[in-house]
Amino acid sequence: MRNMITYGIVLSGILTFVSACDTKKGEPTTAAIDKEQIKKEIQAKENEFAETYNAGEIKNIGYYADDAITFYPNRPALVGKEAIIEFLKADLVENSNKISFKTDEVFVSNDGNQVVEIGYFQVIDSTNTAINKGNYMSLFEKRNGKYVCVRDMSASDVLIP
Template sequence: MKPNPFTLILAVVAITSVCVTGCNAPAQKADATTEQVAVKPDMAAIKTEIQAIETEWASATTAKDIDKVMALYADDAIEMADDEPMCVGKAAIRQVLLKSMKARKAGTTVNYETTDVYGDDNVVTEVGKTTIKDAAGKVVSTGKYVGIFEKRDGKFICIRDINNEDQKDN
């Protein structure tokens, strides 16, 4: 039986189509690429670290140890204290804090409580509450604050601080 020329042409076209399609198919990568998985920071550990800073801060504030308090601020920090203009840099912050320490009655204690932290291993925003008690242990003032800490030289340091007192009963 003699082959039909039409069948032969059809077979050549089919084989050519398979070859062309196969050659144009996207190449499969031989090695699987590894996806970059973002490691979530341990926010509980960071909160503990920030609370330790705040505990140190409260102790220094209670003791009116301005040098220890200032060591917790970055040189380029900004402080926005209640009823004060914005302070930029340690020298300006120092003056406002000295004024506040001088105005506080002897025997009062300061406590800072970290309630939340947000961020990552390098920059953390903290939300907290302030409680000030007199020498007898009676709460004389409460307030709230937001601090932003940046890790510099392996430790968190305050770069932004805003705080204010709660409304007092009249």
């Protein structure tokens, strides 16, 4: 009888210990993340950005978050959506180049609220000659149900003489 009581106490202790170590208990379950669908959403945002830029007018297309920071080569960081848009407007005054983007990879957080995009860009002039190309990385956050870019940076493959 004494052995049965001791056995019961030990078994209860082990079960209590095992259930306390169950890290999944109480954690919220997340819905399955459709990485390919998110990649399509991000590519659509890149296409909309390029189409707007290539049309020669920059307007609020919902690409950048208000607190976005972008890192263009050979210049200080542009902080805030307004500063970024002003830079892009000034850039349009100086050229008639066309840009395109291709999303290569997306890395999606477990909850789907953040996406890191790795992509390729190309800039062509009015004669359709490539004058710049390279890679970029952007961080998107889902805000109010839509992805917006909060950080981005690019690196050109073109060597400057």
